Amino acid sequence: xxxxxxxxxxxxxxxxxxxxxxxxxxxxxxxxxxxxxxxxxxxxxxxxxxxxxxxxxxxxxxxxxxxxxxxxxxxxxxxxxxxxxxxxxxxxxxxxxxxxxxxxxxxxxxxxxxxxxxxxxxxxxxxxxxxxxxxxxxxxxxxxxxxxxxxxxxxxxxxxxxxxxxxxxxxxxx
Numbered sequence: 001x002x003x004x005x006x007x008x009x010x011x012x013x014x015x016x017x018x019x020x021x022x023x024x025x026x027x028x029x030x031x032x033x034x035x036x037x038x039x040x041x042x043x044x045x046x047x048x049x050x051x052x053x054x055x056x057x058x059x060x061x062x063x064x065x066x067x068x069x070x071x072x073x074x075x076x077x078x079x080x081x082x083x084x085x086x087x088x089x090x091x092x093x094x095x096x097x098x099x100x101x102x103x104x105x106x107x108x109x110x111x112x113x114x115x116x117x118x119x120x121x122x123x124x125x126x127x128x129x130x131x132x133x134x135x136x137x138x139x140x141x142x143x144x145x146x147x148x149x150x151x152x153x154x155x156x157x158x159x160x161x162x163x164x165x166x167x168x169x170x171x172x173x174x
Contacts, residue, residue: 071166116151128152
């Protein structure tokens with residue numbers, strides 16, 4: 001039993017990135033590479049939305065051609081604090097990074113693909129997992145939470161703010 005638990009613990013990080021499949025002959029491309037401009041660093045600018053995105057999920061390192069390492073999983077309050085800390089210390093060279101709202105994050109979903117549902121040429125090694133957004137739903141204490149968008153099969157769901165998901169920060173394009 002102990003062996004099985006250890007094996008599952010070791011394999012869990014690998015379950016966040018799956019083999020992508022795309023239905024190129026069935027659906028039109030929704031996230032064309034030509035829509036983005038590389039900033040010759042770990043970011044891209046979407047010319048349709050005028051947003052600058054991190055290419056890698058937080059915790060992964062941009063290598064120039066892909067993302068190395070595992071995405072950091074954090075609670076929603078930690079994700080908000082991450083954006084504030086990133087702006088305060090200038091980690092990403094600007095001071096207006098933020099957690100994307102649900103509409104922002106939906107603009108980097110590739111409807112043609114799944115596992116993950118994004119263009120891997122633009123956002124390589126994206127985990128097929130929920131990502132936090134800044135969009136919340138108000139209500140009594142028992143229903144407080146935030147929306148998360150899955151790059152796996154789940155879509156958008158209201159989740160408890162204590163759950164742990166990856167984060168990708170965004171900012172207005174310069």
